[in-house]
Amino acid sequence: MTVTYVIDGAEVTGLDRFWPVIGAAVNGPGGYFGSNLDALADCLSGGYGTPDDGDFVIEWRRHELSRRALGHEETVRTLQRRLERAHLSNRPALRERLAAARAGRGPTVFDELVQVIEESAPGVLRLD
Structure with a gap:
């Protein structure tokens, strides 16, 4: 069932x-x-x-x-928090995703x- x-x-x-x-x-x-x-x-x-x-x-x-x-608004907030805790090697990709989210693009x-x-x-x- x-x-x-x-x-x-x-x-x-x-x-x-x-x-x-x-x-x-x-x-x-x-x-x-x-x-x-x-x-x-x-x-x-x-x-x-x-x-x-x-x-x-x-x-x-x-x-x-x-x-x-x-x-996207919640995605920006979430990505900002992830960025604060992210390893240095992950930050460029997160910054790229954050910029896209701020522009209303990309996955939410x-x-x-x-x-x-x-x-x-x-x-x-x-x-x-």
């Missing part, structure tokens, strides 16, 4: 809100299901609340609200989340 985890797009008002929203969807209030992209990928691999057989769906309702909240935080979910657990994401 397929288990469905529901994310309400209205609750995802920024990347910092995404983590507790998906954590609660999968593991109940206060639940954990990642706190960065790498951790999300790990959680999607199993053992963090999803069924062992991998038979689950993440239904992201009203995802367009999240898409707007996690758009929303795009990154969708990509991680689709690559780590193909077929589980439903955008409604």
Whole structure:
């Protein structure tokens, strides 16, 4: 039997809100299901609340609200924080991505989340 985890797009008002929203969807209030992209990928691999057989769906309702909240403005904020902590060798690429985001170009935080979910657990994401 397929288990469905529901994310309400209205609750995802920024990347910092995404983590507790998906954590609660999968593991109940206060639940954990990642706190960065790498951790999300790990959680999607199993053992963090999803069924062992991998038979689950993440239904992201009203995802367009999240898409707007996690758009280029949030991407700029997120990339600025990453840049502060980045290794020197990673900074040029981050600066390039930051400049693109400031110009309203390139992938957004929303795009990154969708990509991680689709690559780590193909077929589980439903955008409604």
